[in-house]
Amino acid sequence: MAERVKVDEATVAVLVADQFPQWGDLAVTRVRPGGWDNRTFRLGDALLVRMPAAAHYIAQVEKEQAWLPRLAAALPLPIPAPVAVGAPGRGYPFPWSICAWIEGETVAAAEGLDHEALAQDLANFLLALHAIDASDGPAAGAHNFHRGGDPAVYDGQTRAAVETLGDQIDGAAALALWDAALATRWDRLQVWIHGDVAPGNLLVRDGRLAAVIDFGTCGVGDPACDLAFAWTFLSEAAREIFRQRLGLDDDTWLRGQAWALWKALIVVAGAPGVHTHERDLHLRVLQRLGVM
DSSP: OOOOOOOOHHHHHHHHHHHOGGGTTSOEEEOSSOOSSEEEEEETTTEEEEEESSGGGTHHHHHHHHHHHHHHTTOSSOOOOEEEEEOOBTTBOSOEEEEEOOOOEETTTOOSOOHHHHHHHHHHHHHHHHTSOOTTSOBSSGGGTTTTSOGGGGHHHHHHHHHHHGGGSOHHHHHHHHHHHHTOOOOSOOEEEOSOOOGGGEEEETTEEEEEOOOTTOEEEOGGGGGTHHHHTOOHHHHHHHHHHHTOOHHHHHHHHHHHHHHHHHHHTTOTTOOHHHHHHHHHHHHHTTOO
16 A cells, blocks of 8 residues: 555645645634545634655646536536645645635435435536546546546456355355446446545535535546445435436446445455444445345
8 A cells, every 4th residue: 555644734734834824724624524635624613734655646636627617617616726836845745725714514414314305406406417528538547546537447356255254145146237337338428427426525515416526537528437325325215216317328337336345345354554433334335236
């Protein structure tokens, strides 16, 4: 695993003061729980600082600065609005970004959510995202860990995880699902994808979806990767609402299952840096997919 850089409030404060003195007197507060790709800090009341945690997340900074303003105008909910780009310094080796702060509670932290309303709201957001011209958008690749591409890029990881887990799961069922998905292809025009539709990247207010954040793995391609949320979070009834509202074909839905399966398998099999609670969440994903 690539070396991860530790960043604290003091480092962020001096970087901001050095490079953006107009904000140098604003309080810096770590956002918890923090993200995996970026360390995030609130700057005053209206700004957010995002610091890549490792070298392979650097490309996300430039991509978000370039594309998020163009996407925002066509979307029904707020997304991060870049304000400035910071340079390496004070021992921190990567470029970093400042965005506008968006109020809201993450779906991961919210209690008593109406899953069916969330499914409808999220599907509407993704349909709007898919409708944006994707002809010159960034194709799937290393910059977004191949989201929007063919899940076959993770075939080796998936099979190794099945072998590692042994009789803890129904390996035959897992590989049958995986192989069936890999036999399909997205044969329509590429569309914009978020790339990491997850409970920590969806903000709610008053029980409804209010914003979608963290577009670091966005790009254009096959929308199947954004369907994994159906198994990582939604109830069975909400999953069906999500599916019907999006109107995507059975093969795309199957590849969405494959993306959820891959992630759950590698987490449960012991991906580095995974906390026990996250492993438990992905065990439930495997149960929903029928491979446990």
